[in-house]
Amino acid sequence: MTITTTPARTSKPLSTLLYRHRWMRLVGLLSLPLTWLIGLYIVSLALLLVTAFWYIDSFTSKVIPGFTLENFVLIFSEPAYIATSLRTLGIALAVTVLSAIFAVPLGIFMAKLASPWMRAVLAVAITLPLWAGYLVKILAMRITFTEEGFFNSVMAPFGITGPGFSVLTVVLTLTYLWFPYMALPVYTAIRQIPVNLFDASSDLGAHGFTTIRTVVLPLLWPALIAGSVFTFSLSLGDYIVARFVGGANAQMIGSIIASNINLNPPVAAAFSVIPIAFVVFYLLATRRTGALERM
Amino acid sequence: MRQKLMALSAVSAVSALMLVGCAAPADSGSGELVFDVPEVPMLESLGEGEGQVDIIAWSGFVEPAWADTFTEDTGCVVNRKVAGTSDEMVQLMRTGDYDLVSASGDASLRLIVGGDVAPINRDLLPNFGDDIVPGMQGQLYDTINGKVYGVPIGRGANILQYNTEVVTETPESWDIVWEADSPYAGQITAYDAPIYIADAAVYLMYHQPELGIQNPYALDETQLAAAVDLLKQQNTIVAEYWADPVAQITSFLGGTTVAGTSWEVLRKFTEDTEKFGGTLPVEGSTGWSDAWMISSKSDAPNCAYLWMDYTSSAEVNGAIATNFGMAPANGAFCELSDEAAAHCEQFNALNEEYFENVWYWTTPIEQCIDGRTEVTCTSFQDWTNAWATIKG
Numbered sequence: 071m072t073i074t075t076t077p078a079r080t081s082k083p084l085s086t087l088l089y090r091h092r093w094m095r096l097v098g099l100l101s102l103p104l105t106w107l108i109g110l111y112i113v114s115l116a117l118l119l120v121t122a123f124w125y126i127d128s129f130t131s132k133v134i135p136g137f138t139l140e141n142f143v144l145i146f147s148e149p150a151y152i153a154t155s156l157r158t159l160g161i162a163l164a165v166t167v168l169s170a171i172f173a174v175p176l177g178i179f180m181a182k183l184a185s186p187w188m189r190a191v192l193a194v195a196i197t198l199p200l201w202a203g204y205l206v207k208i209l210a211m212r213i214t215f216t217e218e219g220f221f222n223s224v225m226a227p228f229g230i231t232g233p234g235f236s237v238l239t240v241v242l243t244l245t246y247l248w249f250p251y252m253a254l255p256v257y258t259a260i261r262q263i264p265v266n267l268f269d270a271s272s273d274l275g276a277h278g279f280t281t282i283r284t285v286v287l288p289l290l291w292p293a294l295i296a297g298s299v300f301t302f303s304l305s306l307g308d309y310i311v312a313r314f315v316g317g318a319n320a321q322m323i324g325s326i327i328a329s330n331i332n333l334n335p336p337v338a339a340a341f342s343v344i345p346i347a348f349v350v351f352y353l354l355a356t357r358r359t360g361a362l363e364r365m
Numbered sequence: 366m367r368q369k370l371m372a373l374s375a376v377s378a379v380s381a382l383m384l385v386g387c388a389a390p391a392d393s394g395s396g397e398l399v400f401d402v403p404e405v406p407m408l409e410s411l412g413e414g415e416g417q418v419d420i421i422a423w424s425g426f427v428e429p430a431w432a433d434t435f436t437e438d439t440g441c442v443v444n445r446k447v448a449g450t451s452d453e454m455v456q457l458m459r460t461g462d463y464d465l466v467s468a469s470g471d472a473s474l475r476l477i478v479g480g481d482v483a484p485i486n487r488d489l490l491p492n493f494g495d496d497i498v499p500g501m502q503g504q505l506y507d508t509i510n511g512k513v514y515g516v517p518i519g520r521g522a523n524i525l526q527y528n529t530e531v532v533t534e535t536p537e538s539w540d541i542v543w544e545a546d547s548p549y550a551g552q553i554t555a556y557d558a559p560i561y562i563a564d565a566a567v568y569l570m571y572h573q574p575e576l577g578i579q580n581p582y583a584l585d586e587t588q589l590a591a592a593v594d595l596l597k598q599q600n601t602i603v604a605e606y607w608a609d610p611v612a613q614i615t616s617f618l619g620g621t622t623v624a625g626t627s628w629e630v631l632r633k634f635t636e637d638t639e640k641f642g643g644t645l646p647v648e649g650s651t652g653w654s655d656a657w658m659i660s661s662k663s664d665a666p667n668c669a670y671l672w673m674d675y676t677s678s679a680e681v682n683g684a685i686a687t688n689f690g691m692a693p694a695n696g697a698f699c700e701l702s703d704e705a706a707a708h709c710e711q712f713n714a715l716n717e718e719y720f721e722n723v724w725y726w727t728t729p730i731e732q733c734i735d736g737r738t739e740v741t742c743t744s745f746q747d748w749t750n751a752w753a754t755i756k757g
Contacts, residue, residue, distance in 0.1 A: 126746060132459075132479060150753060150755075150756075150757045154757065212612075213615070216616070216619030216620065216621050217619055218620035234604070235605050314609070316605070317603075317605045318600055318605055319600065326753045329752065332453055332455065332456050333749050334750075337746075337749075
């Protein structure tokens with residue numbers, strides 16, 4: 071006795087159409103992201119970069135189309151501008167290294183040692199700052215490091231005075247801001263390392279640090295690179311932090327772009343090429359390590 | 366007709382991009398500077414309100430407390446856009462989407478020469494009369510080539526603010542914020558904008574007369590270099606620069622800085638005017654004076670005129686000045702009440718002697734506005750570039 075049930079045929083014309091025409095599937099999938107990428111992202115970037123070759127009317131600050139390399143010459147002929155570019159690069163690298171130094175031990179603890187409850191608490195603690203406003207966090211750091219602020223009043227009994235508003239404070243604040251972007255990929259990567267690799271390593275006589283150096287770090291490399299792309303490029307473009315906690319000598323590339331953007335857009339555009347160049351070099355360098363393929 | 370007018374003003378604005386034939390010999394022997402300003406027609410007579418008006422203003426200039434009454438009286442709904450800097454105001458005005466702007470002196474000249482604002486017909490503004498304090502009438506940037514482009518709102522000086530617990534005696538000179546051997550080195554604050562170069566120039570004008578600075582906004586290359594050197598020297602004793610008013614207030618309250626440039630209103634905001642003193646030192650200082658200007662592309666000129674007149678009355682002008690913390694343009698406000706008189710006293714509204722020492726922000730341009738014709742002065746672009754080098 072066999073009962074055959076034929077499913078009721080429901081007509082799905084859209085699915086059928088898409089199944090028959092491959093190009094329609096592609097258009098449906100890609101039109102929106104491509105419009106975004108090319109129409110808004112690339113075009114606006116190109117328009118900005120073109121401005122770098124334009125002139126400016128010195129009185130009215132009106133931009134005049136044309137072709138000049140003066141804006142670039144200005145950047146490379148002025149020692150202060152070069153110093154600012156190098157300082158920005160240094161700050162971005164310092165933030166990246168500092169974030170990595172914090173993220174690796176924290177990630178190992180969270181993934182391999184902490185109880186599930188503790189792990190949840192730490193995960194929330196890392197991501198919680200992302201819920202607070204960017205400016206709020208910067209102002210919080212400002213209050214912390216001001217002369218009569220939290221840091222100095224707590225440290226006073228030990229005879230320690232804080233860095234005040236300086237480049238160091240900028241590095242600390244940027245690390246505070248971008249740390250989650252490093253910590254999360256690193257933590258996820260460490261979780262994926264099988265526990266028995268740790269056991270095998272210790273069975274072979276390796277100590278904790280040897281294990282981290284020879285087993286964990288090589289496996290972590292792609293995650294560290296992924297995190298560093300965030301911490302590095304986000305730090306490169308920032309100027310609000312330098313403005314609020316940087317003190318007198320922490321001018322960054324963004325500060326110069328911001329002060330020129332209304333008065334002299336061509337110079338601002340020319341200057342924006344520098345962080346782009348830094349990031350491209352950085353990506354090329356990381357590509358050579360092969361980390362990008364495994365990301 | 367409107368289309369035609371707009372096209373005309375656009376063409377003239379473009380043709381005025383270059384300041385050609387500047388420094389033409391002053392006519393009528395008044396020593397007045399002549400600028401090449403595009404012909405923009407002036408409103409001849411007041412018509413019906415258009416229903417709404419779009420205003421770019423400093424924070425505190427357009428508030429419901431007086432804007433709502435205006436809407437009730439005239440039927441013009443006020444759309445406010447708050448701008449943070451003069452440069453932003455200029456950029457916004459160039460879009461042509463706004464009818465009015467509360468321009469400071471460092472924006473107004475650019476707007477006028479760029480053809481972005483139209484001359485003003487004083488006959489249509491009964492409140493723009495004799496009550497406007499003398500110091501705010503006839504400013505260079507409000508009366509170019511014999512035309513009026515701005516309706517004064519208020520003014521203020523950039524004062525020297527100090528923490529009286531540390532700086533126990535009222536400073537007579539700006540030297541404590543400029544000289545490397547300042548007793549307060551490392552605890553100084555300075556304004557974070559290229560226009561602050563003028564503050565250095567004001568100091569040099571007094572202490573180094575051999576430089577020959579006549580006007581802090583007309584610096585030739587040597588004079589600018591001297592000002593930049595002074596600012597670089599100051600950089601070694603600066604704790605931090607401020608552009609954001611809140612940052613400046615917290616800098617004083619938090620003890621990071623004990624002396625530096627400030628506005629009377631910021632001192633008021635510390636809510637401790639005993640602890641934080643303010644003074645106008647012997648060298649004088651820079652300052653600002655703001656005026657309403659009407660866009661050459663305004664699509665609501667009638668509402669704009671009504672607004673300019675409304676806000677020039679003693680009551681409303683005083684309300685704006687009190688709210689923002691500056692000296693009102695309309696002197697009649699000071700006689701309205703005891704509080705008004707006290708406000709005028711605190712902000713030196715009627716004290717022309719006080720403001721004689723104040724150099725209102727003006728856009729530095731290649732044409733020397735101190736009247737020199739044998740040299741070229743440095744433009745605001747030069748100042749902006751110089752400013753970035755000061756902070757290294």
